[in-house]
Amino acid sequence: MSQRKDRREFISVSVDFPNHPKLMQLEEDVIPLAGWLAVCAWIYCGQNLTDGEFAPLAVRRIAGVDKQIEKHLLSVGLWHAHGHGCPKCPQPGERMYVSHDYLEHQRAKADAEALREKRRRAGAAGAASRWSRATSGLAEPPPSDGMGDPKQMAFAMAGATDGAWQTDGKDMPKEEEDKKKTKSSSRRRSPERPLPESWKPIARHKAVAASLGLDVDREARQFRLHAEAKDRRQRDWHKAFDLWLEKSLDWGGAAIPSQRQSTDPADPDVVLGRDNWQLPAPPDGVQAGTRAYTEWAKKTSADHFAERRRRAAEVLAERKSA
Numbered sequence: 001m002s003q004r005k006d007r008r009e010f011i012s013v014s015v016d017f018p019n020h021p022k023l024m025q026l027e028e029d030v031i032p033l034a035g036w037l038a039v040c041a042w043i044y045c046g047q048n049l050t051d052g053e054f055a056p057l058a059v060r061r062i063a064g065v066d067k068q069i070e071k072h073l074l075s076v077g078l079w080h081a082h083g084h085g086c087p088k089c090p091q092p093g094e095r096m097y098v099s100h101d102y103l104e105h106q107r108a109k110a111d112a113e114a115l116r117e118k119r120r121r122a123g124a125a126g127a128a129s130r131w132s133r134a135t136s137g138l139a140e141p142p143p144s145d146g147m148g149d150p151k152q153m154a155f156a157m158a159g160a161t162d163g164a165w166q167t168d169g170k171d172m173p174k175e176e177e178d179k180k181k182t183k184s185s186s187r188r189r190s191p192e193r194p195l196p197e198s199w200k201p202i203a204r205h206k207a208v209a210a211s212l213g214l215d216v217d218r219e220a221r222q223f224r225l226h227a228e229a230k231d232r233r234q235r236d237w238h239k240a241f242d243l244w245l246e247k248s249l250d251w252g253g254a255a256i257p258s259q260r261q262s263t264d265p266a267d268p269d270v271v272l273g274r275d276n277w278q279l280p281a282p283p284d285g286v287q288a289g290t291r292a293y294t295e296w297a298k299k300t301s302a303d304h305f306a307e308r309r310r311r312a313a314e315v316l317a318e319r320k321s322a
């Protein structure tokens with residue numbers, strides 16, 4: 001069978017099942033419902049990975065047929081009750097049934113789990129490769145756990161925003177387009193050029209800036225001023241801004257007023273410096289690159305930087321009164 005894109009569980013039903021010799025033994029008027037009930041047993045077992053064993057009530061409820069039909073399937077041997085004598089089929093638990101020859105045609109639990117694991121690994125590999133594309137050109141890869149460094153967290157957030165699984169960001173189509181352009185242009189080794197008039201920060205920049213407590217518009221203005229004053233030429237201006245944001249963060253810790261040209265004496269970076277500067281680590285089970293992580297990081301960084309502003313105000317008030 002060709003590789004299926006759809007990741008739901010499927011069952012196999014042979015094309016001649018409606019004319020199955022065992023069904024044909026039944027009265028004509030019960031055949032459609034009996035056939036449907038048999039299919040529903042496969043569906044139930046496939047969904048719950050039971051290797052063919054099921055509680056008859058559960059299957060009857062899915063099929064919406066009455067108990068009478070169940071007896072027909074037992075009578076022709078499409079189903080077996082506990083204590084059956086079919087040499088090909090396993091013995092179900094008490095009051096449980098088993099679908100005859102289930103594993104001949106349907107996926108066994110072990111195989112389904114192996115497939116899920118394989119897909120999970122393939123998915124993780126895909127995420128890692130998207131991740132490295134999102135962060136390529138940056139100093140270091142983000143760690144998979146203990147995200148204590150806000151810089152790395154920010155790039156993790158950018159990765160989550162870039163990821164193919166994240167489709168609810170309004171900026172995604174534009175950014176995907178930008179990424180494609182960037183990709184194809186880097187393959188052609190596009191020439192270095194001045195910052196285009198139309199250049200603007202994209203979604204990953206906004207995510208990075210937000211999580212670092214940087215004002216993305218202010219950073220973009222300074223970035224442009226700097227680029228124009230120095231007549232900078234770049235192949236990839238989006239990547240250049242990634243690096244700019246990364247540097248901004250370092251400046252924020254070291255020589256804030258001179259290097260970041262912060263003219264606001266109440267700026268928490270000016271008042272507090274690196275004091276309580278790092279974001280807390282994410283809680284257990286919240287993994288970088290997931291939607292849950294992005295939600296957590298947005299909320300946590302907003303709280304964190306609000307708290308820094310509040311503390312900076314406190315410190316300023318103390319200085320004034322002293």
Ligand SMILES: [Zn+2]
Nearest residue numbers: 086089100101
């Ligand atoms: Zn059997």
